[in-house]
Amino acid sequence: MYRPVSPVAAYQGRFAPSPSGALHLGSLLTAVGSFLHARHHNGCWRVRIEDLDRPRVLAGASAAILNTLEYFGMQWDGEVLYQSQRLTYYAEVLEQLRQQHYIYPCVCTRQQLAGKIYNGRCRTGIPESNQAQAWRLQVVGEIQFEDEIQGKFSQDLSRELGDFILKRRDGIFAYQLAVVVDDALQGMTHIVRGADLLDNTPRQIYLQQLLNYPTPHYAHLPLLLDEHGRKLSKQNHAAPIATPRPQNLLWQVLKLLGQNPPEDLLEASLSEFWAYSILHWNVQNIPRQLSVSVCQLPLV
Template sequence: MSYIGRFAPSPTGPLHFGSLLTAVASYCDAKTNHGKWLVRIEDTDIPRIYPHSEAHILSCIDAFQFEPDAEIIFQKDRLDLYEQVLEQLKQIQAVYACQCTRKMLGSNHIYAGTCRDLHLDFNQQAIRLKVADQLICFDDRLQGQQCSNLHHELGDFVLKRRDGIISYQLAVVVDDYLQGITHVVRGADLLDNTARQIWLGSLLNYPTLSYMHLPLAMNDQGQKLSKQNMAQALDTSKAPELLQQAILALGQPNIELDQPRIMLKQAVQQWNIALIPKGIHLAGIYL
């Protein structure tokens, strides 16, 4: 099977060091397997897009001299495709309209199926995907076997919000399929999303992907680096130094400071996933 990987940041804030770890790991893993590496901007959640963050993402791709193997795509330009897939799911009765608001649901994070059998009109309602009471398992290349029962742990989940926003779960599954993605390398904070995506993909008869979830970089407060935790934006003027730091954080052999393109080439030659630290969190403290 040919290898096609991707880096798929969301422009809800500027890229930070944790984002760089994912970019480097996904790039090196694709290239060491003689595969393709694509970039996709996951911007369906339009109200949460942070000003100028898309421009920062693109400037980082250039500054770190990553070389995508296809044109960068933006999910906000593909909304019609997601609507077509929702229609497919309606045809097989895999989804239903839901009128439940956050206030109605309260603090319960497991949806009880309140609207499943009400047969509500889809107009101006959320759309939920039906899940089954069964175990979904996959072998993560780094984290080992993972199993989830969505019925007991989550319940039927939303694919399209009441305000019309397409969910991450739907967009990522559709785009991974349409782009021919075979391998997903991303942060361990997305590990619990994987069973949802496997389930949705199976209903659409999409091929199962290979997954590798990386340990997360943590700040001095014991929090993962994230836009919500105000992680520092990548300083593109320090691209070689940050690239070297990312390689070392991933447990890989050191690379000499040089032009990022040359550093990445050396990193690909030395790439060994057996050296990536095990677990969900990296031991060091990062900014």
Template sequence: MLTIGRFAPSPTGPLHLGSLVAATASYLAARQVCGKWLLRIEDLDKPREQPGASDAIIHTLAAYGFEWDGDILYQSQRQEAYHAAIATLHAHTYPCTRSRKGLPTLPAIRLRTHDHPIGFNDKIQGEYCQRLSRDVGDFVLLRADGLFAYQLAVVVDDAFQGVNQVVRGADLLDNTPRQIWLQQLLGFAQPTYAHVPLVLNEHGQKLSKQTLAPAINTDQRLHTLVRALRLLRQPCPDAADFATLADCWHWAITHWNINAIRDTPPSD
């Protein structure tokens, strides 16, 4: 079966080192087995979107040598598909109104959960399991402000694009049982999952816009890519040992070992 992976950033800011590490891991996991690698822009949350961020992300990925297959998918253009999924889930959902300060508001749509264990074997983190009703509770599919929830959109789009390998940051590990529950209800195949360790700043915080993570630039691409590979526990040679960025990618694809992430302490 053809492996299909993807990278799906949200345009809330420019790419930082943590984003590059996640993109690199997903890219190598797909390319090493001659699979496809897709790019999806998760631009559903317009209030948090930074103007120009989508184009900046695409430009940065291209500058770093990422080559995606097919057209870029924008979630903002997939509203009908999400509405259709909610209609399919009608028997498992209910409206929920939690108004603030007594103000009238449209109801959110929540998905009912159960107490049965939902688990999976993560290729990096190992066995992971939740009982959704206890650990998460019923969760939102459509927000009261009319925005579709991440959990719904990511499941619908992974199925639509045929994604069968998800490699992403470990901050999304605890989201996965909710997504598996949605896949089961919608009759979608379950991808394999691998959640890479997060890149942290000097305060032990995840790199993000909220923690003022600096954007990666394109001036030191080779050095930055080598750094990303070493953060993924790959025994990458020094940047000076590669004549070009393409040479580094060739080495990385040839030598990619996802087991090293699980078995080797981080280095930078």
């Protein structure tokens, strides 16, 4: 439907779902927001499947997610990237950080980690043992950034968060490491994603700085909450999307994103629908808040 954009496009964006279940209304909203933002800027829009957390991967979910995107007319550029096939990159970067003494092994068990903020117990070394170890990144200072939707955001990493894990005790690379490595290697310039990741961003910027990677532009979309005020998620068993006419649901998603689509867009074909919404996409109209509720959905 869309002319493939050259891989050297000035704008590189992505949608990066984890295949722990089918796409639901909340993840559709995120996909639509990142797709429209990219296409409005004549940019590349790629799909990356974040399937590192093997125990949480659901068989068939990746294919189902990709099918749903296609059904809704959101065609991505290039090959889909699977993080599970990129372990050598993550291992290389982790080794680089180890050689630079930015990370250290940690043998703390969940029981020893009372509270949310890691107290730096293993920072000065761990006893000789063959216990499984995680790798933690030593943090210092405060990170600030300007989010295109949410505005200024800052976090004091050492005080509010503590040293965080880049590789888990079970050998799985942490999301924070993989996302930073992939965004850099894929040349991402714009990260448009859900506001649940807003407070992960300072960690990612900190890592980018240590690795001398450029920091992309961030825009965090409001998260969709169900009628009880809970995040729509696979854990809450949010229903997979089923609709005989994708335009109707997309129209509602546009409404939630503050885009004010005209009523007659409901009668448009899917490609007319996208042509209109790409042209009229206005990030200024997105509610500058962390969440919106399904209760605000207009019924069509």
